[in-house]
Amino acid sequence: MFFTYLRRELRRRRKAxxxxxxxxxxxxxxxIVVSSVSSGMKQAQGKVLESLYGLGTDMTVTKAATPSEGGSGRPRFKFDAKGEGDEEQSSDRVMVQGFQTLASSTVAEVGRQDGVADAVGGLSLQVMKVDGRFKQGEFEQAPGGSGGGAQPPGGGTDQQQGEVRGGGADFDVDSYSVYGTDVGKLDLGPLTSSKISKGRTFTGSEANSKVAVADASYAKEKKLAVGDTVTISGTKIKVVGIATPDSGGAAANLYVPLKRAQTLADAKDKITTVYVKAADSQQIGAVKSAIQKNIPGTTVTTSADLADTVSGSLSTASDLASSVGKWLSIAVLVAAFLVAGLLTSSAVSRRVREFGTLKALGWKSGRVTRQVVGEAVVNGLVGGALGIAVGLGGAYVVTAISPTLTAELGSGGGQSGGGLMRAGGPGGPGDALGQSASKALDISLTAPVGTTTIALAVGLAVAGGLIAGAFGGWRASRLRPADALRRVE
Known part of the structure; x- marks a missing residue:
């Protein structure tokens, strides 16, 4: 009887x-759309952080630079004369990025802390190479001067009048980043955010080998291929693989085994960064506190800390989705619930005579209320189905369009000796990972819809129906049969 009457009334009042x-x-x-876009923002931000940290890294341990360690931080180049001609001069300098180092034993010390699942060290380097030549000037005698030949001033008994013309220097400066990677633990650190697109990665037996993996963009710029060699401070390094970053930003131009990097920089048993994986993602804060307490002089930076430095359109869109979008959704939901409740209550007012007749025939107030609530719940479920369909369509459109957002990691208040602003300041992960922290990354936005979002939509549909039914049911329960029968629709 209940469902029969419910179906008949809903069909009779289809428009309402x-x-x-x-x-x-x-x-x-x-x-649904706002929730899915917010989820896409989080995924995009995660890709940005992975491009710096590496997949699976929860935090990094570094050491803040001090003036005594880095000195002035200005690279110096000395050229030995190779003859009187225009001989080409060449010199390069391998510098520790950020001019701060930790002892390699710090990795084991960090690994012993409670809550640390794994830890691995890395060494970030910057190579500055200068190539070019000097050109000697020629002395030109002034018109009317005595003597023959081009004698320099003061070179003879008679002072010649003239000037030196031409000469100078023409040098090319090339700067690129090199990262020393522990080949025994390739599943942690910045290289994990890239996939080997050509060649191979390192093997465990290449701890001190003269091999390198090149970033795809850098390899394209320098026309490097697998099997080619690059020279770093006089050492020839063979390229064994090309790595393509998942998110478009690489941690370094070249990756070499950690021990080889230490040899190139004359930094034996030194590292710049310890990458840490926590045993429990819920205890990252506790692990951070333990490391800072038990290992003095270190700076621990978590992914949450680094996320605060993300700027650009990704940050702006994320703020809009989390603040404006959230409050807009709440406002629209409240308005929709109120409108549904008022419309249901208004419909009950127009059915006064109907409900009065039912009560006169023996329907109790509770039965009338259940009937109104049942109709409202069905309306809510229908609205929920429509809302889910529209929301999924909106999320699909966002994913299909895939708008490109720009994420840039700004300075946290420090500057490395190389003049490049790093995320997190001196000693932070940006310093440790080189130039990638100072350039913008383009991220394609998606809008994934999870089961939690669908469950939330169903819950809202039922809640909306119940709220609307509560309005109408309360109004219907207050009707008296005698008063209702005197009303004319």
């Missing part, structure tokens, strides 16, 4: 039911 369902659908669809 559709209005109520449409209002709820709009609010639910907006919640």
């Amino acid at each position: 039911a559709l209005v109520v369902a449409s209002g709820l659908a709009l609010g639910i669809a907006l919640v």
